[in-house]
Amino acid sequence: MKITAIPDYCLGCGLCRIYCAAAHDGFQGNVLRAFKHGSPLPRINLINWQGLTYFNVCRHCQDAPCINACISGAMQRDENGRVYVDNSRCVSCYTCILVCPFGHPQVSRERPGILKCDLCRESNREPACLKHCPNEAIIWDEESGPTGSAKNKVHGE
Amino acid sequence: MALTMLAPVFKVEREESRCIKCGVCVQQCANEVHHLDNGWMWTNDEECVACQRCVSLCPAQALAIKEYPLSFRVNSHWTPATIREIYAQADSGGVLLAGMGNPRSYKSYFDHLLLNASQVTNPSIDPLREPMELNTSLGNKTGSSELSEKPLISLRLPIMFSAMSFGSVSLNVHKSLSRAAYAMGTLWNTGEGGLHPDLFSYKDNAVVQVASGRFGVHPAYLENSAVIEIKIGQGAKPGIGGHLPGAKVSEEVARTRMIPAWSDAISPAPHHDIYSIEDLAQLIETLKVATGYKKPIAVKVAAVHNISAIASGVVRAGADILAIDGFRGATGAAPMRIRDHVGIPIEIALAQVDSRLRDEGIRQQVSLVAAGGIRNSADVVKAIALGADAVYIATAALIALGCHLCQMCFTGKCNWGIATTRPDLSRRLNPEVGAKRAQNLLQAWEHEIKEIMGAMGINAIDSLRGNRLMLRGIGLGPEELKILGVKAAGEEG
Structure with missing residues (x-):
């Protein structure tokens, strides 16, 4: 279970990051409330370089290095296969950041805690980035689909 | 170059109380109308063609494109468009180009x-x-x-x-x-x-x-x-x-x-x-x-x-x-x-x-x-x-x-x-x-x-x-x- 962006149709507009930030931390998708009255933090990294874009988001690996490495048990997998972090148990050791082969988890402004994609499990809706991409460039990964389990690409399976 | 006399046709209105300075408009405008300098948003209205791309994508609905406020004395023969076309030709000396279909108010x-x-x-x-x-x-x-x-x-x-x-x-x-x-x-x-x-x-x-x-x-x-x-x-x-x-x-x-x-x-x-x-x-x-x-x-x-x-x-x-x-x-x-x-x-x-x-x-x-x-x-x-x-x-x-x-x-x-x-x-x-x-x-x-x-x-x-x-x-x-x-x-x- 993971999402990806089709590079041919990603505009690099960054709306995914804005809707991502507004979907988390209790802002419930309200962009204005999030950005005017809060300090929203996106879980997506989008790199725009010389007309190319790279949408860096969690792969929710089957054999996830971040879960294996987490020293406090904060990094977990839910019943749907989504890898998420329970910030109440996080101690900000940043081992997950160190071991992630894709460089996805980010240091959070709030400590302890890290930022990572949880496929909007809190709202239990379609991920905000996928829903709001103006060009439908963000899609469920073809191999896994919204209900399937991701193949472990990390260890070359 | 001397004064062009061309005033902007459209005005970009940004509602500051809504703008979150996300920069989507800046990134999306190929005409380089929007600019974000160290947290300051400004626009170059002259380049705006009212394609509404920024308006459609703005996640905060902070933008509106309006006709530039009346800039010529009302004249139903010499309309603002007519005057602007003459300025443009006086500047360029060229044939005016246009895209899409005939927009004039002929009988349909x-x-x-x-x-x-x-x-x-x-x-x-x-x-x-x-x-x-x-x-x-x-x-x-x-x-x-x-x-x-x-x-x-x-x-x-x-x-x-x-x-x-x-x-x-x-x-x-x-x-x-x-x-x-x-x-x-x-x-x-x-x-x-x-x-x-x-x-x-x-x-x-x-x-x-x-x-x-x-x-x-x-x-x-x-x-x-x-x-x-x-x-x-x-x-x-x-x-x-x-x-x-x-x-x-x-x-x-x-x-x-x-x-x-x-x-x-x-x-x-x-x-x-x-x-x-x-x-x-x-x-x-x-x-x-x-x-x-x-x-x-x-x-x-x-x-x-x-x-x-x-x-x-x-x-x-x-x-x-x-x-x-x-x-x-x-x-x-x-x-x-x-x-x-x-x-x-x-x-x-x-x-x-x-x-x-x-x-x-x-x-x-x-x-x-x-x-x-x-x-x-x-x-x-x-x-x-x-x-x-x-x-x-x-x-x-x-x-x-x-x-x-x-x-x-x-x-x-x-x-x-x-x-x-x-x-x-x-x-x-x-x-x-x-x-x-x-x-x-x-x-x-x-x-x-x-x-x-x-x-x-x-x-x-x-x-x-x-x-x-x-x-x-x-x-x-x-x-x-x-x-x-x-x-x-x-x-x-």
């Missing part, structure tokens, strides 16, 4: 025609419960359908996508329209810019154009098509050739057109081998021979003053399909004065041509396709009742893909990824999305046409074709009614 005859419906004396039909036939055949119908030399093309509905060349529009537009045409059992048109090899698989739905520049015409091009269309003229610029600026001729466009990259692609005003109906007949015959008499040959002309005589000649020259493009037809680039002042309305041309061909007894030899400013399914129905076999839509199709009619196609900086070949801009049109939207539009119009026909008590589009008794004119003078061949609202019959 579609808006002066009303449709009939059944009441009591004949029953209306419910299209949800009874079959409704929109199937349309295009071609010369005088022969037996088994004879291959008079091939017919069958469409699921009488609406096709009109010609837009690769180069003037992005490849993703072609991909979107070809997929939608395939899904809906109708045709799309390559325009004069050749057929990209990626789209050979949509050949059964492709109309390929042979225009005065002969761009991209080769045996595989002619073979990979359903219909071959000779383009004589175009509604937006009758009598004028084409000019694709070198900046839009990317490597891929160049390969498809078989011309050098980054060089201007100029289509001459006339075909240099066509100076008479006899010459046209030769080209039609040549194309028929080249493709083994398997494909109908279409000829597209702009609606001009003596269109009925021209149409008669074109039919006698052997054209199987005659497409007439009215003065509202659009373009990627045309001289503004030509776009705005040359040609006649498609409604008038269509009625004239249909009557003339019937009078001469040659109407069955050709299918008439009406183009130029068809806005909705009611226009389609009216065009068919006036005598068209099918219609071409292009502006409506582009609007479905996201076009906001800013009319700046010729700049190549289309923020919607439509009229551009810049890779960073053309990727903004995902063909998956485009195909779905174009298909939705056709589906919606198909439903509406069935509803309208059902109300009239007609269950096959063939019974509507040229059935001008289904039309009544409103607010039209006797001469206009006579030319259109319709009765006035209130007249019985």
Whole structure:
């Protein structure tokens, strides 16, 4: 279970990051409330370089290095296969950041805690980035689909 | 440079209480209107073309594009647009360019025609419960359908996508329209810019154009098509050739057109081998021979003053399909004065041509396709009742893909990824999305046409074709009614 962006149709507009930030931390998708009255933090990294874009988001690996490495048990997998972090148990050791082969988890402004994609499990809706991409460039990964389990690409399976 | 005297046409209004300084507008505007400097948002209104890209994408709904506040003393003869055009020409010394179709407030005859419906004396039909036939055949119908030399093309509905060349529009537009045409059992048109090899698989739905520049015409091009269309003229610029600026001729466009990259692609005003109906007949015959008499040959002309005589000649020259493009037809680039002042309305041309061909007894030899400013399914129905076999839509199709009619196609900086070949801009049109939207539009119009026909008590589009008794004119003078061949609202019959 993971999402990806089709590079041919990603505009690099960054709306995914804005809707991502507004979907988390209790802002419930309200962009204005999030950005005017809060300090929203996106879980997506989008790199725009010389007309190319790279949408860096969690792969929710089957054999996830971040879960294996987490020293406090904060990094977990839910019943749907989504890898998420329970910030109440996080101690900000940043081992997950160190071991992630894709460089996805980010240091959070709030400590302890890290930022990572949880496929909007809190709202239990379609991920905000996928829903709001103006060009439908963000899609469920073809191999896994919204209900399937991701193949472990990390260890070359 | 001295003062240009050109004031901005539009004003970008940003509601500071809503703006979150996310920078999406900055990233999306190819005209570089929006700027974000160290947390300070500012705009360069002069460059704004009101394409509404930033407004549509702004996640905080903080933006609005408005007409620049009145900058000239009110004058109904010297309008602000007129004054601005003079300033622009005094600056540049050049011909004014324009994109899309004639925007002026000429009378729209579609808006002066009303449709009939059944009441009591004949029953209306419910299209949800009874079959409704929109199937349309295009071609010369005088022969037996088994004879291959008079091939017919069958469409699921009488609406096709009109010609837009690769180069003037992005490849993703072609991909979107070809997929939608395939899904809906109708045709799309390559325009004069050749057929990209990626789209050979949509050949059964492709109309390929042979225009005065002969761009991209080769045996595989002619073979990979359903219909071959000779383009004589175009509604937006009758009598004028084409000019694709070198900046839009990317490597891929160049390969498809078989011309050098980054060089201007100029289509001459006339075909240099066509100076008479006899010459046209030769080209039609040549194309028929080249493709083994398997494909109908279409000829597209702009609606001009003596269109009925021209149409008669074109039919006698052997054209199987005659497409007439009215003065509202659009373009990627045309001289503004030509776009705005040359040609006649498609409604008038269509009625004239249909009557003339019937009078001469040659109407069955050709299918008439009406183009130029068809806005909705009611226009389609009216065009068919006036005598068209099918219609071409292009502006409506582009609007479905996201076009906001800013009319700046010729700049190549289309923020919607439509009229551009810049890779960073053309990727903004995902063909998956485009195909779905174009298909939705056709589906919606198909439903509406069935509803309208059902109300009239007609269950096959063939019974509507040229059935001008289904039309009544409103607010039209006797001469206009006579030319259109319709009765006035209130007249019985």
